[in-house]
Amino acid sequence: MFELTEPQKMIQQAFRQWCENELQPKVEALEKAEINPFDLMRQMLDAFGMRDAMREGMKRKVQKMREKGPVEDKKEEGLVEDKKEEGDPDDPMEMAQRDMMIPFTMIKELCRVAPGFAMSFGVSTALAGGTILSKGNADQIEKWGVPINALDKVGCWCLTEPEAGSDAFGSMKATAKPKDDYYILNGQKTFITNAPYGEIFVVYAKIDRGQPKDKQPVHAFVLEKGMPGLTTGKPFEKMGMKDSPTGEVFMDDVKVPKANLLGVEKDNLRDQAKESLGNERSGVPAMCLGIIERCFEESVKYAKERKQFGKPIGEFQAIQLKIANMYIKYMNVQNIVYRLAWMGSAKKRDMAFICASKAYAAQAAIEVAMEAIQIFGGYGYMKEYHVEKLLRDAKLLELGAGTTDINLLTTARILLRD
Amino acid sequence: MKIGVLMKQVPDTETKIRIKDDASGIVVDGIKWVMNPYDEYAVEEALRIKEKKAGSTVTIISMGPKRSVETIRTGLAMGADSGILIDDPALEGADCYATAKALAKVMEPENFDLILCGKQAIDDDSAQVPQMVAEFLGMPQAMVIDKLVVSDDGKKATCYRRIEGGAKEVLEVDLPAIVAAEKGLNEPRYASLPGIMKAKSKPFKEINLGALGLKAEEVGAKGAKLKVKKYFLPAEKAPGKIIPGEPEDAARALVKMLREEAKVV
Ligand SMILES: Cc1cc2nc3c(=O)[nH]c(=O)nc-3n(C[C@H](O)[C@H](O)[C@H](O)COP(=O)(O)OP(=O)(O)OC[C@H]3O[C@@H](n4cnc5c(N)ncnc54)[C@H](O)[C@@H]3O)c2cc1C
Ligand SMILES: Cc1cc2nc3c(=O)[nH]c(=O)nc-3n(C[C@H](O)[C@H](O)[C@H](O)COP(=O)(O)OP(=O)(O)OC[C@H]3O[C@@H](n4cnc5c(N)ncnc54)[C@H](O)[C@@H]3O)c2cc1C
Secondary structure, eight states, rough: OOSSHHHHHHHHHHHHHHHHIIGGGHHHHHHTSSOOHHHHHHHHHTTTTTTHHHHHHHHHHHHHHHOOOOOOOOOSSSSSSSOOOOOTEEEEEEHHHOHHHHHHHHHHHHHOOHHHHHHHHHHIIIIHHHHHHHHHHHHEEEIIIIITTTTTSHOOOOOOBTBSSTTTTOOOOOOOETTTTTTOOOOOOOOEEGGGGGEEEEEEEESSSOOOGGOOOEEEEEEEOOOEEEOOOOOOOOOOTTTSSSEEEEEEEEEEGGGSSSSOOOOOOOOHHHHHHHHHHHHHHHHHHHHHHHHHHHHHHHHHHEEETTTEGGGHHHHHHHHHHHHHHHHHHHHHHHHHHHHHHHEEEEEHHHHHHHHHHHHHHHHHHHHHHHHHGGGSOOOOOSSHHHHHHHHHTTSSSOOEEEEEEEHHHHOOOO | EEEEEEEEEOOOOOOOOBBBBTTTSSTTTTOEEEEEEEHHHHHHHHHHHHHSSOOEEEEEEESSOTEEEEEEEHHHHHTOEEEEOOOOOTTTTTOHHHHHHHHHHHHHHGGOOOEEESOOOTTTTOOOHHHHHHHHTTOOEEEEEEEEOOOOOOOOHHHHHHOOOEEEEEEEEESSEEEEOOTSSSSOOOHHHHHHHHHHTOOOEEHHHHHHOOOGGGSHHHHHHOOOOOOOOOOOOOOOOOOSHHHHHHHHHHHHHHHHHHHHO
């Protein structure tokens, strides 16, 4: 269980090669926003034959859905064992998607080099795409799910608002007022990954039929670039994750057809959004692992090569203790990722473990990246040595997908619940 | 066309080689094994020919220990159709001659129209196996090829090779023939995700000495014409010198050093 299987290893090696050859040389240009990250993502998907395979696979999924008709699928927070749906053993893409260690391995490899690039990719495909795939009907999947998963279009997932961050649902101000065949959406979303390039927006808003705010159900809508009243702000300047464009989304009386509502109006999508958060959170430790693994490896190499006071600095106990402590965190996070992969593949959901893992892994990533810079001395502070980027990027992992505090509090709330 | 590709599993190019205490070989623990880079060009070229000529098949053939299966499967994940591994304890210690003998024997009944391979394996760097295989099979050979054109009727191949002075030598061979790839022949593809997921279900056979129809004396260390006495690492190179200053002054200083210190000009 603590070793990659042969296909996982092959994917790991192929992605490592791609990242070293194609991604690493472009990190600087990505960070300066000189090149379009989504073009590079498309090249990546094509290099591995994934775009065509995805389109094919989803075509089959849509067809199956149309044959079967809609299914109710409700999940609760906490430990829930999903019923296993029967898969298609002849479909290689589906086999790959059922094995969570495969996406985790890809994420990890990308994050050794460019965590922001990985985040933008994950937000369009897994988060925005994933929400449409799990909650949308066949038409919606065909129209929006397929293009944002194959990255023909760039997807965004819009929950956070200027005054609704950790309390995303309670403080949400965005509204959708039903009118004829439409909803009229108003509100502002901020910190939205991919917004500057966004083409398909999954937007959460409260359905306002005149009832008090706390009684208004939260739902997800699909908005498309070009809808009158939908605009985006200019990219934010950030501390890290500069290779992931972030921006605001404004909705000013946007007329959204009823067919753009994900799910049916009566059920409250709050749980569903939380479920997406669960998915997002369980992907974060894999991102952290990429950062940690790279920082650890670079540090070990540097400690053996760098000489001061006549010997390699790795011979000083001060450095040895750092290396050992980094290794402990590396192994802990690696073990967590294996466990999360096993949980994902076995369809076991344990929200307390997911939230606790996310909180731990993000902190570990920051600590390990910080230590790597220390081991590199002044060189670690320089862009050329890459670990400074990994530190800047690591800090975001304590903020996005729920802050560390919020993840810890959710963990405790589940553990203390009777 | 029926295409065979010879493939060897070798240590990753970034491996730090360590020698065994008794100097009888290298320490293999912890080594990351990969497809010989020149063989990647061969696999890629085979796949490109297959894509152009409907009905073609690509078979990967390797001699080596069990772990070589993984590298064969990387070739299958890139798009090859089947794999053959020759694996037997008696094959250990083979030199190029004994290796070529076993490879030729296994390929004989396959009747390939074209055999592709790398110009050399980056572990031993012998660059002899392809030529010997060609000799055993009585086939024409074209070595160190960076451009290959197979005729429409599949009966001839035109092979290009760089020679000294920047010129190209053009060889025309009748097929079947064996062609060894040089860097530049193509840009190898990555194993695709669907390919990786399907690799395990592709035909793969393992052949031991008995099935091969060779005797233990003919192969491995016993059949080898070359005996390795010992392995040792090259002496550590002195660090390079950086000559600072304006290009003109630096060039002048360099020439002076080449003349007076290195005594090469
Ligand atoms: C680069 C980047 C990309 C992002 N991408 C997206 C995206 O694509 N889509 C999206 O919807 N959002 C996105 N976000 C938003 C992100 O999810 C929020 O920043 C996050 O949820 C925190 O909200 P906030 O920034 O408003 O902080 P606040 O909620 O204001 O929190 C401030 C501090 O108060 C603490 N705090 C808040 N409530 C409590 C409490 N009850 N108990 C204890 N402590 C508490 C927090 O832990 C934190 O330390 C992104 C953010 C960034 C920085
Ligand atoms: C932005 C910036 C501005 C600077 N400005 C100046 C300046 O104006 N003038 C100037 O002269 N210098 C300047 N420096 C250089 C700075 O003083 C050095 O970076 C610092 O002394 C560390 O040296 P180093 O980077 O070579 O790291 P190293 O000495 O190589 O240290 C690498 C690691 O090994 C550890 N280590 C080394 N020896 C031992 C030991 N014996 N026992 C235990 N651990 C050990 C260190 O603590 C560190 O963790 C600057 C550096 C930066 C980044």
